[in-house]
Amino acid sequence: MSLLRKLRSIRGRTVDRRRLLERGPVLLALLIAVLVTNGGGVRQATAGHEDWPSSGVICTTNDSATFTLVTQEGYITEPDGNTVYMWGFSENGQPFQHPSPVLCVNEGDLVTIVVKNTLAEDISLVFPGQENVLANGAPSQPQFDADGNLVSLAQMAPANGGSVTYSFVASKPGTYLYESGTEPIKQVNMGLFGAIIVRPALGPEYAYNDPSTKFNPGTEYLIILSEIDPMLHMAAEQGHSYNINDYVPRYWLMNGRSFPDTIAPNGAVWLPNQPYSSFIHIRPLDPVSNPDPALIRYVSVGTEDYPHHPHGNHERIIARDGSPLIGPGGEDLTYERFTVVIGPGQTLDATFYWEDVDQWDPNNNPIPVTIPQIQNLVFGTFYSGSPYLGNTDMLPVGTQALNSCGEYYHIAHNHALHQITAWGVVLSGHITFARIDPPLPNNCQ
Amino acid sequence: MKGNASTRMLNRRQFLKLGGGLLGTAMASAFLPRSKALLSPIATQSEARALTSPDQGILAQVAAEPDFHFVATDGWIYLPPEAAVPPYHPDNYAPENLTTYIFGFRDVTGLTNDLVFAQKMKAQLTAPTWSLQVGGDYTLKLTNLGLAVRPDLIDAHTLHFHGFRNALPIFDGEPHSSVGVPIVRDLTYFYRPHDPGTYLYHCHFEETEHVHMGMVGTTFIKPAAWTTENKMAYDDAAISGYDREFVMTLNEVWTESHWADSHVQLPEWSDYAPEFWLLNGRVYPDTIAPNGSRNMTTGDLNPPPGRPELQYQPISSLVTCNSGDRVLLRCTNLGFEQQSMRLSGLKMRIIAKDATLLTGRNGEDLTQWSDTLTIGPGQSVDAIFIAPDVTEMTKLMFYNRKYSRLSNGGHTGYGGQMTEVHIYPAGTLPPQTEPNA
Numbered sequence: 001m002s003l004l005r006k007l008r009s010i011r012g013r014t015v016d017r018r019r020l021l022e023r024g025p026v027l028l029a030l031l032i033a034v035l036v037t038n039g040g041g042v043r044q045a046t047a048g049h050e051d052w053p054s055s056g057v058i059c060t061t062n063d064s065a066t067f068t069l070v071t072q073e074g075y076i077t078e079p080d081g082n083t084v085y086m087w088g089f090s091e092n093g094q095p096f097q098h099p100s101p102v103l104c105v106n107e108g109d110l111v112t113i114v115v116k117n118t119l120a121e122d123i124s125l126v127f128p129g130q131e132n133v134l135a136n137g138a139p140s141q142p143q144f145d146a147d148g149n150l151v152s153l154a155q156m157a158p159a160n161g162g163s164v165t166y167s168f169v170a171s172k173p174g175t176y177l178y179e180s181g182t183e184p185i186k187q188v189n190m191g192l193f194g195a196i197i198v199r200p201a202l203g204p205e206y207a208y209n210d211p212s213t214k215f216n217p218g219t220e221y222l223i224i225l226s227e228i229d230p231m232l233h234m235a236a237e238q239g240h241s242y243n244i245n246d247y248v249p250r251y252w253l254m255n256g257r258s259f260p261d262t263i264a265p266n267g268a269v270w271l272p273n274q275p276y277s278s279f280i281h282i283r284p285l286d287p288v289s290n291p292d293p294a295l296i297r298y299v300s301v302g303t304e305d306y307p308h309h310p311h312g313n314h315e316r317i318i319a320r321d322g323s324p325l326i327g328p329g330g331e332d333l334t335y336e337r338f339t340v341v342i343g344p345g346q347t348l349d350a351t352f353y354w355e356d357v358d359q360w361d362p363n364n365n366p367i368p369v370t371i372p373q374i375q376n377l378v379f380g381t382f383y384s385g386s387p388y389l390g391n392t393d394m395l396p397v398g399t400q401a402l403n404s405c406g407e408y409y410h411i412a413h414n415h416a417l418h419q420i421t422a423w424g425v426v427l428s429g430h431i432t433f434a435r436i437d438p439p440l441p442n443n444c445q
Numbered sequence: 446m447k448g449n450a451s452t453r454m455l456n457r458r459q460f461l462k463l464g465g466g467l468l469g470t471a472m473a474s475a476f477l478p479r480s481k482a483l484l485s486p487i488a489t490q491s492e493a494r495a496l497t498s499p500d501q502g503i504l505a506q507v508a509a510e511p512d513f514h515f516v517a518t519d520g521w522i523y524l525p526p527e528a529a530v531p532p533y534h535p536d537n538y539a540p541e542n543l544t545t546y547i548f549g550f551r552d553v554t555g556l557t558n559d560l561v562f563a564q565k566m567k568a569q570l571t572a573p574t575w576s577l578q579v580g581g582d583y584t585l586k587l588t589n590l591g592l593a594v595r596p597d598l599i600d601a602h603t604l605h606f607h608g609f610r611n612a613l614p615i616f617d618g619e620p621h622s623s624v625g626v627p628i629v630r631d632l633t634y635f636y637r638p639h640d641p642g643t644y645l646y647h648c649h650f651e652e653t654e655h656v657h658m659g660m661v662g663t664t665f666i667k668p669a670a671w672t673t674e675n676k677m678a679y680d681d682a683a684i685s686g687y688d689r690e691f692v693m694t695l696n697e698v699w700t701e702s703h704w705a706d707s708h709v710q711l712p713e714w715s716d717y718a719p720e721f722w723l724l725n726g727r728v729y730p731d732t733i734a735p736n737g738s739r740n741m742t743t744g745d746l747n748p749p750p751g752r753p754e755l756q757y758q759p760i761s762s763l764v765t766c767n768s769g770d771r772v773l774l775r776c777t778n779l780g781f782e783q784q785s786m787r788l789s790g791l792k793m794r795i796i797a798k799d800a801t802l803l804t805g806r807n808g809e810d811l812t813q814w815s816d817t818l819t820i821g822p823g824q825s826v827d828a829i830f831i832a833p834d835v836t837e838m839t840k841l842m843f844y845n846r847k848y849s850r851l852s853n854g855g856h857t858g859y860g861g862q863m864t865e866v867h868i869y870p871a872g873t874l875p876p877q878t879e880p881n882a
Binding site for chain 2: 248311336357360416419
C-alpha cells in the first residue's frame with residue numbers, strides 16, 4: 001500500500017480529530033518554523049549529492065582522518081506530517097543534517113574530531129569501543145563539579161562557542177557510534193549521535209581482519225536505530241523544562257527517517273536534512289557471479305532492545321560492538337537469526353543474502369499452485385504482477401506499481417509492532433525494504 | 446544449495462489431479478510416510494479432507510484440495526472478567542461468557558463451503574498449530590471471511606510464514622511486496638520447506654493491529670528423518686531428539702486496543718500498555734485447562750470439558766510427561782515485549798533460536814543450559830528438558846520471570862504467562878500423538 005493509499009485508508013476509518021486538535025498548536029508552531037527556515041527558498045543542506053549511490057552507506061572521509069563537527073539546529077519531517085526540532089553535528093560549514101555524519105576511517109588511523117558547540121548548553125562526545133581517547137590531549141574521562149557531582153561523561157565543549165578536540169587511534173576495525181556524553185538522555189534524543197566505521201587492514205571487502213567476514217563492498221549498509229519523544233524536543237525548542245519520567249517515544253527512526261522515508265534514496269531532495277537511506281538493494285547469491293553477502297551494520301541509540309525482523313532470509317551476526325564473533329581458539333561464534341535484537345548503545349554487524357533455492361521458472365519449473373485472477377486479490381505497490389523473479393505480469397488498472405523489472409522486495413522491520421507507527425499513523429517507524437534484482441543481465445532501473 | 450526432494454509429493458499431486466475425491470485422497474494418504482501434522486483440535490485430521498466437496502466459482506483456484514485450509518475472521522475470547530480494566534475490560538459488547546474482541550485464524554480443512562463460511566466470527570486465539578516436513582510440498586489455502594463486528598473494515602488478510610528462508614514474496618504474506626486476500630476471496634500459499642525448526646506465523650496486513658488483535662500462531666518444520674517413533678526438532682538427533690513437544694506461543698492483550706476495535710475507535714499505539722500476558726491464548730490458571738476439540742459435523746470448536754468460556758481458546762499449555770522423557774518446548778513470542786520464561790527447579794538446554802540449531806559452522810556446541818530463556822518479539826526459542834525421576838506426580842511451574850507479567854489486569858493472585866509441568870512416574874502416560882496433548 002502506498003503512503004497515499006495508507007492515508008486514504010486511515011481517513012476511511014476514523015481520523016483521530018481529538019489528537020489532531022491537541023497537536024494543532026505544535027503543528028502550527030512547527031509549520032511557521034519551517035516556513036521561516038525555508039522562506040528564502042534556499043536549502044542547500046544536501047544539494048549536490050547527485051554523485052551519491054541511491055542506497056548504501058554514505059561515508060564521510062578525510063585523508064588526515066580529521067573531522068570538524070559543528071553543532072547545528074534544524075528540523076526533520078515525520079510521515080504523519082509533523083516536524084521535529086533537532087540538534088546535530090555537521091562537517092564544518094555544512095547545514096544541519098540528521099543523523100550526524102558517518103565517519104569512515106582505516107584501522108590504525110589517528111582520528112581527530114574537533115567539536116565546536118554553538119548550542120546554549122555544554123556538550124561532549126563519548127566514543128564507546130575506542131580505547132585511550134584523548135580530550136584536548138588529556139585522557140577523556142568523566143567530569144565532576146567541585147562537590148563531586150557527575151556533570152559529564154567526558155570533557156565538554158562549553159556552550160555558545162566552546163570547543164573540544166578528541167583524538168584516538170582507530171586500533172580495531174568495526175562498527176561504532178559516537179554520542180553525547182553530557183545529559184545524554186536529552187542530547188542523544190535531540191540528535192547528537194553518529195556512526196564510526198573502522199575498515200580493517202585486510203581490505204575494504206572485509207568487515208574485520210578475518211577471511212570469514214568477507215562481503216560484497218557494493219552492498220554495504222548502515223542502519224542507525226533511534227527513537228524520539230517529540231515532547232522533549234518541543235521543550236528543548238521552547239526552553240521549557242521536561243521531566244524525563246514522562247519520556248514516551250512516539251517516533252522510531254532508521255538513519256534519521258521513519259518509513260516510508262527510510263526507503264527514499266540517499267540525498268533525496270525532499271528530505272533535505274535527512275540524507276541517509278536505509279534501503280537495501282541486492283541480487284541473488286550466486287556462487288560464480290555474486291558469491292559474497294551484503295553487510296548490514298546496525299547501530300542503536302535507542303533506550304530499549306529493538307527486535308529487527310528481516311523478511312526473506314535470516315541474517316548472520318558476525319560481530320558485536322566492534323568485536324568479531326570468533327573465539328580465542330578460532331571457534332565460530334557467529335549466529336543466524338530471523339530476528340536481530342539490537343540493544344541500547346549496541347552495534348551488530350550482519351551478513352545478508354537471498355538465494356533462489358528452488359529456481360522457479362514459469363516455463364520449465366512453474367510454482368505448483370494457481371495464483372488467483374487479479375480481480376480476486378489486492379496488490380502491493382512493490383509487486384510485479386508475477387510471482388517469478390525477473391518477470392512482470394498484469395496488474396489491475398489503477399494500481400500504483402513501483403516494480404521495475406520483476407524484482408523482489410522483502411520488508412525488514414521492528415517486531416515490537418507498536419514501534420512501526422508514527423504517533424498514531426500506522427505502518428511507519430522502524431521499517432525498511434530489501435530489493436532483490438534478477439541476476440545480470442537484467443533491464444532493471 | 447539444497448536439492449529438490451519433493452518427488453513423492455508431486456506424484457501425490459498428480460494423483461489428486463487425476464483421481465481426486467475420496468479414494469485418491471485416502472490412497473495418497475496411505476502411501477505417504479510423512480505425518481501431516483494436522484493437530485486436532487489445534488488443527489484437523491488430514492483424512493477429513495475426504496469429506497470435502499470441491500470449491501465452486503470464484504473460490505476454485507487450485508486443482509487439488511489444499512493440505513491446510515485456514516480462514517481469517519473475527520471473534521471473541523475469554524479473559525477473567527473479575528480482573529476488570531474499566532471501561533475496556535470486560536468489553537460491554539461481548540457475547541455472554543466472553544470478554545475480548547479478537548481477529549484470528551481458524552482451521553477449516555476438510556469442511557464444506559457452507560461450514561467454512563459458518564465460521565465467520567468464530568476466530569480462535571492463538572491460531573492453530575500446524576507443521577510441515579522437509580521433503581514435502583505443502584499448500585495452505587487462506588480464505589478471508591471478513592469481520593462480522595466491523596463490516597465497515599474491508600481489510601484484506603495474509604499469512605506471513607515468519608522466518609521462512611529464501612522466501613518468495615508471493616508466499617511471504619507481506620502485502621506491499623505481494624498480494625493480500627480480500628473478503629470472500631482466497632489465496633493458496635505454497636511451501637517447499639528446506640530448513641527445520643520452530644517458526645511463527647501471523648497476518649501481515651495492517652500488522653500492528655492484526656497481530657495484536659490475535660492473528661498469531663506457531664508453525665514448525667520437521668526434519669526429513671522425523672518419524673513418530675524417532676522425533677527430532679533438527680537434523681541433529683543427539684541434540685534435538687525429543688519424546689514430547691509443547692508449543693508455547695506468547696502474546697499480550699492491551700484491552701484498550703481490543704475495545705477500540707469493537708467500538709469503531711483507533712488506539713494510539715505508542716501508548717501500548719498491555720494488562721494481560723498470554724500463553725497459547727490463555728492466562729493462568731486457564732492455561733492448564735485441557736485442549737478444546739473440533740466438531741467435524743458443524744465445523745465449530747468444542748470447548749474444553751467444563752470450560753464453555755474457553756471455546757475459542759482451544760490450546761492448552763499444560764505440560765505432561767513421564768520421568769526420563771525429553772520434553773521439547775517450542776516457544777514463540779508474538780507480543781510486542783521481550784519476556785523471560787523460567788522453568789522452576791530444572792535446567793533446560795536451549796538448543797535453537799529462530800529455527801536455527803545453536804551450533805557453529807565448524808560444529809561448535811553453542812547450546813546453553815539455563816532455567817530461564819529470554820525471548821523477544823518475533824523470536825523463537827527451542828528448549829529441551831529431561832523430566833526427573835519421580836515416584837508420584839510432581840508439579841513444576843513454567844512462568845515469566847518478569848513477575849509483573851504474572852498478573853491478570855493488575856489484580857491479586859497468580860495469572861498471566863504461567864503454566865504447570867506435571868511429571869508422572871515412568872511409563873504412566875502413553876506416547877504423545879500431537880503437540881500440547
